[in-house]
Each structure stands twice: as C-alpha cells, then as structure tokens.
Amino acid sequence: MFYIDVPPQDYRDPWQSTFEERLAGLRGGQQSVAYFYEKPDNSTFRYRVYNMIQALRNSKSNIRASFFCNEDVDKLRQIVDMADVLVFCRTRYTDKIDQAITLAQSKGKRVFFDIDDYIFDTSHAHLILETLDQDLKHPAVWDTWFAYMSRIGETLKRCDAAITTNPYLAERVTSFARIPANVIPNFLNAEQLEFSEQLFLDKQKKNFARTKDIHLGYFSGTPTHNRDFGLVATALVELLVRRPDVYLLMVGFIELKGELNNFKSRIQIYPLHDFLNLQRMIAHVEINLVPLQNNSFTNCKSELKYFEAAVAGTITIASPTYSYANAITDGQNGYLARSYEWFDKIDYAIAEIGRYPTLAENSAKHAREKYGWHRQHKTIERVLFG
Secondary structure, X not given: OEOOOOOOOOOOXXXXXXXXXXXXXXXXXXXXXXXXXXXXXXXXXXXXXXXXXXXXHOOOOOEXXXXXXXXXXXXXXXXXXXXXXXXXXOOOOOHHHXXXXXXXXXXXXXXXXXXXXXXXXXXXXXXXXXXOOOOOOOHHHHHHHHHHHHHHHHHHHHOOEEEEOOHHHHXXXXXXHOOXXXXXXXXXXXXXXXXXXXXXXXXXXXXXXXXXXEEEEEEOOOHHXXXXXXXXXXXHHHHHHHOOOEEEEEEOOOOOOHHHHHHHHHEEEEOXXXXXXXXXXXXXOOEEEEOOOOOOOHHHOOOHHHHHHHOOOOEEEEOOOHHHHHHOOEOOOEEEOOOOOHHHHHHHHHHOHHHHHHHHHHHHHHHHHHHEHHHOHHHHHHHHHO
16 A cells, blocks of 8 residues: 555535526637536536536637536526537436427537436346346336436437547447437546646655555445456455455445455445545555456446546556557556456566556556546537537
C-alpha cells in the first residue's frame, strides 16, 4: 500500500442548483445545449451530463449548456424554446418526453440520445440479466427490466441521432434504432483530475514509497458485478494462500463467496465513496483489478476504471474487453488478463513491482492527455453542432 499524505476531501455534489439557475445557464451564448437526465447522480449523470457541460463551458466557442431533470418535466416547452440542441441521456419514454422531442424537431432543433450501456434492446435482456447476476426465477425482475429497457429504447428511436461511449456500442445503437451514432468517450472532470494529480504527485515525490505488503483493489460500485468478480476470485484465493504479503481492498457492495471467507482478516471492505475520495482509495493500492465477462453487454462498457486509476498513479489489470483492450497496452501502461490468466498476470505484476514507477507514469500521462476534461470540448462541439 502506498503512503499518501494528501488528506480526504470535503465533498458536496457540485451540480446542486435551482431550475432558474439552470435555465439561466442557457442564456447569452451563440449556441446552447440542454441536457436531460431523470435524476442527477454520481454515476451516469456525472459522466454523460455534468462532465459534458463542464467541458463545453471551457470552450472558446461561446456555447451555453445546462441540465434538467424529471422535476422540471412540466417546463420542457420553455427549455425547448431556449435550447438549440437537446440531449436526452438514458431517459425512459413518457408522453411528456415524447412531446418535448416532437416540439424540438418541429422547430428544426436537433435531438440526441446519449446512452452509455447496452440497455435498450430487449432481445438481449436474457444476456444482460445473467451478466448482472439477477434472479431469473423472479417474474418481477423480468417485468422491471423489460419495462426499463423498452422505455429507454423507445426514447432512443424517436431521437435524430445518438451519442455513445465507444464504437462497439455505437454500432449496436445504429443497428437497433436506425439512427447515426457518434462517440464521445467518458472522461475525467476538473475536480477529479485536479485531486488525482495531487495524489499522483504525492506518490511520485516519494518515489512510490509503500508498505511491505501488496494491496489489490477492487472498486465495484454495485452488487451487479458479482459474476465479474467471480472471474478473479479463484486467482485471489490462490494468491492469498501462496503470498502472506497480499491483501485485498474492496469498495462498494461486495458479496464474499466460497473460500475467500477464509481470509477475512486480509480483506478490507469499505462502503461507497464520493467520486473524489474514491480516487484517494484507489491511489493507495498497487494494483486495480477490473475483471469483466466477455460478451456484447460488457464490450459496450467504457474504460473508466482504467483511467480513473491511472490518473492517480495506480496500475490496472483488466479483462481485454473492447474498451480496455484499446486503452491498455499490455506491460506498458497496465496489464490485460484473459479469464484463465488472472493468477499469472497478478503474480507477474507483483514480481515486476520494481518497474512500477515507469508503468504508473506512462498510464497517468495517457489518462491526462486522452481523458482530461480540458481536451474534450472540440469532440463534443463537433458532435452536437457539426
């Protein structure tokens, strides 16, 4: 575990504002874009709405951007009148959403649908529910997911174009909805980047000084990753048996199963953290584990778990799904592990710990340059305004 002297952050959601403040955010620019997301949260909303608005406000093109949510749904006509472009992000179909889309299109305004997950095509519901470790025997699970996915898909099909996180997902959107799909990747916001750079520099100044023990980190976020974690569980048991210096640090909703329960004294489990202090947790560990099943659902996922760790100076070992295989060059800025390689790759990464500063610096530079918020506005402008 690395020594970190950077203190925890006092956190408050940075997107708290009134409707009047958000509406005012559309005024005064040469062009304006209104994002709609059902309810602000620390996950999809942060990446696909808050971060996008932050990047656009950094533009020199005098573009105004703001967001709205379900509590504003009765004011959608007013929002449509003020915005030049509308982006509905992961929004379920309702009559009022449909009216807003129709009104915007009748005024010649372009309407986008932003989607970061393969959750719009019910023909893949079985695969998705299995991947997410849902209870397939429970009728309510099927009812909930079919309703959710079909409503997402219906809103998607009514828009003019889509925005996704990678080309793999973009192809599936176009195949399903018969509309063009553009790629705007997930990226780090300003607060996340600034705090993570403090963490990285603190580690770098200490020449990555650490305790004698090795800490492997697993930052799941939600209990729907049980099957993903199962890919690495056997390898972790073997490592814990063979190496008394290996510990496991986990954050989120974790369900320990099987032989891992025999090592509870070497497994630290923490609750969910806000997106800034999570970076501090990630910065402490030597290796960030990102096991993913390899199917059409997981290949639609973005590489965010790689770049969030990289920017804080932590090396990732990930499954070679579409996004991670494109982000990580094995042995240079991290490692890729197929389902049968997890023990060998983790063991190798530990044996190569002397190379850690080089790999960490490579990955941090890559994360800052490719995934920094200040490098995204041209792509966003091009997609939204041509």
